[in-house]
Amino acid sequence: MKLPRVFYADRCSANSGAKAALERHATRVLRRVAHDLRLAGSSHEIVNDSRRGSSAVRVSLRTETLFVDVVERRCGSGVALCFRTRRGRSDLTGGGENHVSLLQLETRGGYQAMLDGLRLAGGIDLKCGGRR
Numbered sequence: 862m863k864l865p866r867v868f869y870a871d872r873c874s875a876n877s878g879a880k881a882a883l884e885r886h887a888t889r890v891l892r893r894v895a896h897d898l899r900l901a902g903s904s905h906e907i908v909n910d911s912r913r914g915s916s917a918v919r920v921s922l923r924t925e926t927l928f929v930d931v932v933e934r935r936c937g938s939g940v941a942l943c944f945r946t947r948r949g950r951s952d953l954t955g956g957g958e959n960h961v962s963l964l965q966l967e968t969r970g971g972y973q974a975m976l977d978g979l980r981l982a983g984g985i986d987l988k989c990g991g992r993r
Contacts, residue, residue, distance in 0.1 A: 862890070862893065862966050862967060862972045863967070864890065864963055864966060864967060865886040865890075867879070867882055867883050868883075868886065868931075868939055868940045868963060869939045869963070870939060880918055883918050883933070883940065884909055884918055884920055887918065887931035887940070888907055888909070888920055890931060890942075891907050891920060891921075891922040891931065892907065894922060894929055894976070894979075895907070895922055897976055898979060898980065898985055900924065900985070904924060904925065905922060905923060905924045906922075906923050907920065907921070907922050907923075908920070908921050908923060917932070917933045918931070918932070918940070919931070919932045919933070923947075923950075924983055924985070925947075925949060925950060926946060926947060926948075926949075926982075926983040926984050926985075927944060927945075927946060927947065927979060927982060927983035927985075928944060928945050928946075928947055928955050929942070929943075929944045929979065930942070930943050930944070930945075940963075941960050941961075941963075942960070942961045942963065943958040943959055943960045943961065944958075944959050944961070944982065945957060946982055946983065959982075961975050
């Protein structure tokens with residue numbers, strides 16, 4: 862997967878335009894992940910989560926059993942991709958975050974390994990994109 866350069870950029874002095882660009886690219890990447898997982902349109906949602914007036918960016922792909930997030934790192938140097946499990950749609954916190962290296966995602970084998978891990982963690986059936 863080719864990741865946008867904005868994922869690696871220093872975000873210490875990012876303005877609202879840079880924030881909007883990051884949100885747009887994060888949404889595009891998560892749409893690709895949902896497509897590659899073969900998720901049905903009704904089985905997932907992509908949400909821009911800017912709670913508590915925070916200026917940090919968090920865009921989430923949510924399924925019944927899984928969160929996949931693109932989050933701005935606290936130190937301001939780029940973003941992180943992480944995933945965590947959840948117990949149904951009412952669980953908005955999920956388990957602990959599992960971070961995935963952006964360098965791993967740029968290799969074909971690494972990206973495929975992440976997709977396989979997401980299928981396993983979320984109980985996603987490869988053939989139909991639904992739960993097992």
